[in-house]
Amino acid sequence: MKTTILGYPRIGSQRELKKANEAFWSGRIDKDELLKTGSELKKQNWIQQQKLGIDLIPSNDFSFYDQILDACLTFGCIPKRYKNFDKNNFLELYFAMARGYQKDHLDVTAMEMTKWFDTNYHYIVPEFEKDQNFEFFSKKIIDEYKEALALGIKTKPVLIGPVTFLLLGKEKADGFDRIDLLDKLLPVYFEIIGELTNLDVEYIQFDEPCLALNLSEKEREAITTTYETIHAKFPKLRIYLANYFDCYGENLDTALQLPVDTLHLDLVRCPSQLDDILESKNYNPKTKLALGLVDGRNIWKNDFEASLKIIEKATSSILPENIWISASCSLLHTPYDLDLETNLQSEIKQWLAFSKQKLEEITTLKELSTPNNEAYLSLFEENKLANLTRQSSKLIHNQNVKDRISNLKEADSHRENNFSIRQAKQKEALKLPLYPTTTIGSFPQTKEVRNWRLKYKKGLLSQNDYDSLIAKEIENSIRFQEEIGLDVLVHGEFERNDMVEYFGEKLNGFAFSDYGWVQSYGSRCVKPPILFGDVSREKPMTIKWSTYAQSLTDIPVKGMLTGPVTILQWSFVRNDQPRATTCNQIALAIRDEVVDLEKNGLKIIQIDEPAIREGLPLRKEDWQHYLNWAVKAFRISASGVNDETQIHTHMCYSEFNDIISNIADMDADVITIETSRSEMELLNAFVNFKYPNEIGPGVYDIHSPRVPSLEEIETLLMKAKNVLPTQHIWVNPDCGLKTRDWPETKEALKNLVKAAKNMRKRELKLI
Incomplete structure (x- = not known):
């Protein structure tokens, strides 16, 4: 049994990235200083994860602005209105796509931005033309893998899956379906994977959260084609396929039949899917399962007792070496470190876990699942007590509020008259x-x-x-x-x-x-x-x-x-x-x-x-x-x-x-x-x-x-x-x-x- 995560916060515990970006945009620091800040943040994140016992650490989860904008640049998916930008001035082009640009006789609007699934994170929306071409333009994913390797850390590079990338974007003209661009996009993936495998990369994480959506048959076929083709070209590559924010649902059989090494499960949003998988005739017990038990979207302490029962259920059907312990999704959505909080009321603080603490929870769950590992039992008892005190805390409950909710009437949710009458008044x-x-x-x-x-x-x-x-x-x-x-x-x-x-x-x-x-x-x-x-x-x-x-x-x-x-x-x-x-x-x-x-x-x-x-x-x-x-x-x-x-x-x-x-x-x-x-x-x-x-x-x-x-x-x-x-x-x-x-x-x-x-x-x- 090993540990991994899908991604880590990138802004810095003191919002160092925010400050560096804004200083760069205002001309107070130069490109080298901005890049230095980014390198330092990546280094801190990788070392933190290594120190706290994460066995397989992600890379390419860092971004100066947004991971989907990074993907657009990686795949050379650059809208035509940016054609006058010097492609050698990468950051100018990058931030122009993110924020727009208005100087030096250039006046260019930014790309669209919308919410990342059902989170408050915003991503840059890819734009696709009917004659869209792709190329391996930005080598960020290669460079970050090498950066971590120089620190002695062999990482799991993270790539947005090709089907999700296409579905997250928009056709900028009528007459075509963006999913039909898959044949043009896949060769760029092959080139990226080829360079990574030449560097002896063992695992690549492909994020395909589109598998949590209601997909059409055509879109499911695109998923199958993608991963069968990648496996055929790179049979030694271990594909870590990550879905999160919900169940696989009707896409489960498709996912189970893919030639991938590991399937990631968000067991916070969809605790029932482990049973669905273990009971499925299409599940191959040799396929590793990553159990996303620690909540990557919220800050409440994990319930070790409940999580260990799920791990026990998994190990009753799967060999322990085929199980990963993980967070439900990237920890991008949670703060850095609860240890920094000195003013939180102690009773409330004991119920919480930020990203650093979630790494510790993942490692502790692994150790508690190891036979005869009594050194961690005190952490188990501490966790159990914290969750029990939360249930009974007088801080939480207010009977007057509960009474008011129970007394709500249908009339409380309606204006006195309809809009046409209100508009006139x-x-x-x-x-x-x-x-x-x-x-x-x-x-x-x-x-x-x-x-x-x-x-x-x-x-x-x-x-x-x-x-x-x-x-x-x-x-x-x-x-x-x-x-x-x-x-x-x-x-x-x-x-x-x-x-x-x-x-x-x-x-x-x-x-x-x-x-x-x-x-x-x-x-x-x-x-x-x-x-x-x-x-x-x-x-x-x-x-x-x-x-x-x-x-x-x-x-x-x-x-x-x-x-x-x-x-x-x-x-x-x-x-x-x-x-x-x-x-x-x-x-x-x-x-x-x-x-x-x-x-x-x-x-x-x-x-x-x-x-x-x-x-x-x-x-x-x-x-x-x-x-x-x-x-x-x-x-x-x-x-x-x-x-x-x-x-x-x-x-x-x-x-x-x-x-x-x-x-x-x-x-x-x-x-x-x-x-x-x-x-x-x-x-x-x-x-x-x-x-x-x-x-x-x-x-x-x-x-x-x-x-x-x-x-x-x-x-x-x-x-x-x-x-x-x-x-x-x-x-x-x-x-x-x-x-x-x-x-x-x-x-x-x-x-x-x-x-x-x-x-x-x-x-x-x-x-």
Whole structure:
């Protein structure tokens, strides 16, 4: 029995990669310094895993931005709009694809970005043309293997599987199916594998999480063709095939018949699949099984007693040497090291395990499974006690919250009247023009703003001094918005850290780490709250600054809240009760805040739900159950106000085609979405469905530093006007502006307002 993992966090325990990337982008460090930081992080990760007893350590799981972007460069899958970039200046090309580029007479948009399966990690979406060619362009996978080898560590290189790579991408023209590009892509894989085997690589990990999806027969045949062909060409290669985030499901027989050395099982998300495999007539006991027992998506301590029972079941049918002990998926989704946390309440801390501790759990499970290994029994007893104390802890349970959940009625999830009646009342109350302009909520959080918050948190800035600084920043942002002519304003959220963490800090049932950072995309890191107990709101959370902002202007200011599903999805959520129950607890807390905002004069309230699509189960047969409770939770949060109060919601980087009716069921008066990177492509779902409510299709990409031109924004608005009722269209960026700088933000928003005014002039000429 041996140990392995699928991947490790790459941002550094102190977010070293984030800081180095942003310093490189701003010109404060050069390429060599950035590459040095990357090399040091890889070295630390490999040595850490070796030190803690991981037998087969992955390489090529590191990335400066995103592993699928890395794959695009590896396979030479570079969109034609980047043809003028010097391919020898690799990092310039790489980051232009990730972030866009606007200088030296080049103005190029970034590639699309969307959620990695049902996680809050974002990947860069590959783009495919009908005449697509591939080549072995970036040698990163070879270089990293050599880097580890130089340290005396023989690794398992990680490659995204060819079928998953194709399915994760998009056809950029009609008339072909991206899966038909497999014959062109496979020769590049053969070249990569050939170079690796020449270096005496024993194992290569092929990540094929598409095997957790509902695949067509054609797609399953592509999987079979891929691995039979690789095996035929490289019969000595040991293929480690990794699926995660769900069961193999109806793809199991296909997977079991593949000529692979090892099948990886996510036994956290799908504990039943081990039985399915052991009972299958297609399972060859010589095929190794990697038991993904340690949760790679959450931070709760493993239950050794339960895991050992699963290992025992496996060893009753399989030789121990054919079993790997592993995490359920890459540890990319969990923070680095719990040992860094000195401020967490000790009772809660004993229930947790971050990435370093998960390595220790994997090794301990291996040792506990070894006969007569009594040295680890004390760790077993310690683990058992921690899990028992969590079950009975008084920190977790609040009877008042449980009673409120049990007393929920159907009427609590419905507005008083339907949208058409509400829309008429809101138009009368708000008196907004056609193409009303707004932003999504946040404005740039400058270094000074972040520094104020840090000093305040450390007690170096008094409450009065901190409040004065925040008040001035809010006033400046209101005056700027008034000056450029926005129709609905925001207070800027300068007092907030992360959109989920901020609310978690004000709700009961949450705990917080100091170093629990995980990567969301590129250099964007988030520190998810630890949702450990029943959730309730003791007092208002946002009234102070929202009402202050509204007091500064006669123009409507939006109250800004994060929705219950997003707070749930972007937290490390308790696993001792159904997620639907926890979500309803959050919904009631948000509902209380919505009602208080209305009482305090806010006429527009935005409840952001970017994670609705993200939470969708991977298998379609499981969708409806999730959508029922997720949509209902949003409606509970939004339905306590009068018809005249306009409820907005926001969603970004999501595909809506297959759940558009459920989005409509949320019954928000206005929804704002990301459409700029896809050039309004995502709008098609709303058009085809005849979405009944108002919609703000984002007209510029805030994840790129480039400033969109006036003509560019007008072109997108004309596309929207051609397919949507004019009276339903809002004009806004595609997401919050927190991560941007003020100069580019001001220029972009000025262009946005001008574009909206030009659209109104066109309408007047038509009347």
